[in-house]
Amino acid sequence: MSQSIQFSTPSRTPHLLHLPHSRFHRPLTSLSFRQFPLKYTSIRASSSPDLGSSSSSQVLHSPNGTGAAKPEERSVVATAVSTDTAAIDVDTVTEAELKENGFRSTRRTKLICTIGPATCGFEQLEALAEGGMNVARLNMCHGTREWHRDVIRSVRKLNEEKGFAVAIMMDTEGSEIHMGDLGGESSAKSEVWTFTVRAFDSSRPARTISVSYDGFAEDVRVGDELLVDGGMVRFEVIEKIGPDVKCLCTDPGLLLPRANLTFWRDGSLVRERNAMLPTISSKDWLDIDFGIAEGVDFIAVSFVKDIGVIAKIESIDSLTNLEEIIIASDGAMVARGDLGAQIPLEQVPAAQQRIVKVCRALNKPVIVASQLLESMIEYPTPTRAEVADVSEAVRQRSDALMLSGESAMGQFPDKALTVLRSVSLRIERWWREEKRYESTPLQPIGSGFSDRISEEICNSAAKMANNLGVDAVFVYTKDGHMASLVSRCRPDCPIFAFTTTTSVRRRLNLKWGLIPFRLSFSEDMESNLNKTFSLLKSRGMIKSGDLVIAVSDMLQSIQTYFYIRFLRQQWTMP
Ligand SMILES: Nc1ncnc2c1ncn2[C@@H]1O[C@H](COP(=O)(O)OP(=O)(O)O)[C@@H](O)[C@H]1O
Ligand SMILES: C=C(OP(=O)(O)O)C(=O)O
Ligand SMILES: [K+]
Numbered sequence: 001m002s003q004s005i006q007f008s009t010p011s012r013t014p015h016l017l018h019l020p021h022s023r024f025h026r027p028l029t030s031l032s033f034r035q036f037p038l039k040y041t042s043i044r045a046s047s048s049p050d051l052g053s054s055s056s057s058q059v060l061h062s063p064n065g066t067g068a069a070k071p072e073e074r075s076v077v078a079t080a081v082s083t084d085t086a087a088i089d090v091d092t093v094t095e096a097e098l099k100e101n102g103f104r105s106t107r108r109t110k111l112i113c114t115i116g117p118a119t120c121g122f123e124q125l126e127a128l129a130e131g132g133m134n135v136a137r138l139n140m141c142h143g144t145r146e147w148h149r150d151v152i153r154s155v156r157k158l159n160e161e162k163g164f165a166v167a168i169m170m171d172t173e174g175s176e177i178h179m180g181d182l183g184g185e186s187s188a189k190s191e192v193w194t195f196t197v198r199a200f201d202s203s204r205p206a207r208t209i210s211v212s213y214d215g216f217a218e219d220v221r222v223g224d225e226l227l228v229d230g231g232m233v234r235f236e237v238i239e240k241i242g243p244d245v246k247c248l249c250t251d252p253g254l255l256l257p258r259a260n261l262t263f264w265r266d267g268s269l270v271r272e273r274n275a276m277l278p279t280i281s282s283k284d285w286l287d288i289d290f291g292i293a294e295g296v297d298f299i300a301v302s303f304v305k306d307i308g309v310i311a312k313i314e315s316i317d318s319l320t321n322l323e324e325i326i327i328a329s330d331g332a333m334v335a336r337g338d339l340g341a342q343i344p345l346e347q348v349p350a351a352q353q354r355i356v357k358v359c360r361a362l363n364k365p366v367i368v369a370s371q372l373l374e375s376m377i378e379y380p381t382p383t384r385a386e387v388a389d390v391s392e393a394v395r396q397r398s399d400a401l402m403l404s405g406e407s408a409m410g411q412f413p414d415k416a417l418t419v420l421r422s423v424s425l426r427i428e429r430w431w432r433e434e435k436r437y438e439s440t441p442l443q444p445i446g447s448g449f450s451d452r453i454s455e456e457i458c459n460s461a462a463k464m465a466n467n468l469g470v471d472a473v474f475v476y477t478k479d480g481h482m483a484s485l486v487s488r489c490r491p492d493c494p495i496f497a498f499t500t501t502t503s504v505r506r507r508l509n510l511k512w513g514l515i516p517f518r519l520s521f522s523e524d525m526e527s528n529l530n531k532t533f534s535l536l537k538s539r540g541m542i543k544s545g546d547l548v549i550a551v552s553d554m555l556q557s558i559q560t561y562f563y564i565r566f567l568r569q570q571w572t573m574p
């Protein structure tokens with residue numbers, strides 16, 4: 001799929017303004033509705049009791065993480081796996097959850113963990129995957145490329161050897177003003193520090209901080225407020241001397257390595273500050289090349305063909321161009337860390353709600369990020385306020401929640417993930433029990449008639465699923481489009497998304513409510529359904545009496561199917 005992009009404004013992030021087709025746009029041309037009678041012979045045949053009780057030899061557990069290969073190898077990988085016609089690949093954790101607790105128990109909100117020194121070992125990554133990590137995030141602000149390469153390979157190995165489908169998101173550094181690494185120094189109140197654009201090799205003078213932006217000393221004015229890391233430490237500019245700027249510490253604290261810097265004047269962010277910085281730095285471009293070579297699934301901020309592009313909404317400018325940016329991207333992140341340094345903190349919740357709504361309307365996955373469980377970097381239990389914040393993001397039906405420092409360098413990464421998991425599950429259940437379905441209808445998004453047909457089918461399938469209390473919606477999808485449309489409706493039941501390639505399967509991991517399966521299927525929906533039912537049943541993932549609605553976008557001639565399968569009678573054991 002060809003994508004193009006133009007970078008037209010000079011400010012920081014993101015600047016994705018023109019992508020003619022998003023990856024989830026796929027035209028469909030015709031439609032067929034079929035409703036299956038209650039007694040349907042082929043189902044009965046494929047679901048005989050003995051199939052259900054034994055672990056059928058039909059079912060192979062094949063590796064499912066190989067799609068993280070280089071782009072040019074991907075088609076080979078896809079072909080290789082799709083010839084494996086008797087297998088179905090699903091996340092081992094999901095499989096266990098489904099078996100133990102049934103469909104309803106599955107978590108709909110997806111979880112992202114930033115990987116850092118606390119979690120980069122193979123066993124640590126495995127513990128996160130076991131704990132429900134759907135996406136591993138690598139922040140290119142930190143660590144060397146070699147370090148990141150090792151993590152990517154470990155995740156891929158984990159997928160291949162242990163049956164996970166953890167996707168990898170590379171987050172570029174972006175052009176921001178940040179300070180150097182002071183090796184963990186702190187500033188005390190009323191100390192005077194020198195911020196400078198001069199470079200130092202080894203001998204940095206005491207109380208001196210290097211700044212990454214050359215125009216810094218010219219742009220800054222005496223009286224400006226200088227915020228480190230969104231206000232964790234605060235200075236006031238008291239004097240300018242050539243490339244050096246003397247600042248008085250007003251709020252003391254730890255000067256974290258490469259912490260970002262923002263400047264405020266008369267109570268507002270100084271926006272011209274980074275006007276001279278490129279949208280994507282030369283380092284970012286090298287990192288992007290690296291990410292492509294390593295076969296990552298998503299890149300946050302920047303644009304590359306065939307890899308999901310997540311626009312990080314964290315600059316004040318991105319809020320004014322929000323709809324445009326989201327249309328041009330494959331997803332968005334509410335990057336509350338930097339956003340909270342660029343707009344007043346009390347405006348962040350409203351911005352979050354708006355971004356989540358716009359993404360949902362435009363059918364793009366949205367991630368709520370930063371400080372969800374910040375106190376868990378140090379403590380084994382979250383604050384009540386943090387739990388309320390996580391609950392609100394889940395209640396807003398955002399697609400994914402992200403851990404940053406909590407998993408990258410905190411003392412309790414696994415516990416933090418457990419908190420996200422249990423709060424998500426509880427709030428989702430509460431929502432369903434209260435029957436708080438959104439009453440606002442989703443606006444049409446497709447431009448062509450066939451797009452509209454797909455949307456209407458998915459909207460109807462979701463509505464029927466809620467009204468009839470079905471156990472799952474099955475979606476057969478080649479590129480993920482139809483699955484994303486069902487997910488957009490946020491139905492009450494889980495969505496089983498069947499796709500033929502491991503790379504689409506990993507990418508679907510970011511969408512709300514989707515349980516991605518890798519399965520090879522044909523254009524014959526009858527045989528696809530029969531095959532799926534028997535494979536899932538033999539694995540103990542569905543059972544007699546389950547009610548399923550199936551939709552599909554994978555046929556050439558009759559492109560969209562809408563099936564209802566009432567399995568109640570067929571699968572009653574004798
Ligand atoms: N790859 C890494 N190597 C070392 N430390 C990391 C890495 N990724 C994240 N961290 C640590 O975790 C903290 C929180 O991560 P994150 O929020 O992604 O970064 P930042 O604080 O730069 O926005 C970072 O400040 C850094 O201390
Ligand atoms: C997620 C964010 O970006 P980063 O951690 O890369 O600054 C953020 O600012 O909230
Ligand atoms: K980053």
Ligand SMILES: [Mg+2]
Pocket residue numbers: 314335337338339
């Ligand atoms: Mg940021």
